[in-house]
Amino acid sequence: xxxxxxxxxxxxxxxxxxxxxxxxxxxxxxxxxxxxxxxxxxxxxxxxxxxxxxxxxxxxxxxxxxxxxxxxxxxxxxxxxxxxxxxxxxxxxxxxxxxxxxxxxxxxxxxxxxxxxxxxxxxx
Numbered sequence: 001x002x003x004x005x006x007x008x009x010x011x012x013x014x015x016x017x018x019x020x021x022x023x024x025x026x027x028x029x030x031x032x033x034x035x036x037x038x039x040x041x042x043x044x045x046x047x048x049x050x051x052x053x054x055x056x057x058x059x060x061x062x063x064x065x066x067x068x069x070x071x072x073x074x075x076x077x078x079x080x081x082x083x084x085x086x087x088x089x090x091x092x093x094x095x096x097x098x099x100x101x102x103x104x105x106x107x108x109x110x111x112x113x114x115x116x117x118x119x120x121x122x123x124x
Contacts, residue, residue: 002045002053005066011046018045019056024066033059 002009002018009018019030034041037055039048048056060066065073081089091098097107108114 002048004053004057005060007067009045011044013045014041015039015043015045015048015056016041022060022066024064024070025060029064033064036063 001011004019005022007022009015009021016027016030016034019025019033020027025033031041033056036059037052039052039056043052078089078092082093083089088098095110095112096103097110101107103111
């Protein structure tokens with residue numbers, strides 16, 4: 001199992017697919033990394049040599065911000081929005097959708113499970 005950027009890549013996957021397991025690397029980024037490292041996209045992770053793994057690590061370290069550094073940067077940016085009190089920051093603080101989606105009927109993922117209407121009843 002190859003370990004790149006602190007993530008163990010699955011052995012039986014193609015390297016271009018396996019690289020997407022790393023936070024901050026998608027399909028396009030994986031292709032660019034493999035081109036820079038001159039590694040064939042169709043090769044499986046278990047068939048990589050140490051030299052190829054080192055080339056991939058070097059390409060990621062020089063061009064991309066991944067895993068812990070990227071997570072930290074994103075969370076700091078969200079915190080900055082919240083501290084500023086801008087619209088997006090307020091939406092983050094209230095745990096509502098940030099990018100203009102409707103909330104009247106949808107947004108269950110962000111809002112959580114439905115809260116039933118509590119009927120107030122007079123007791124006499």
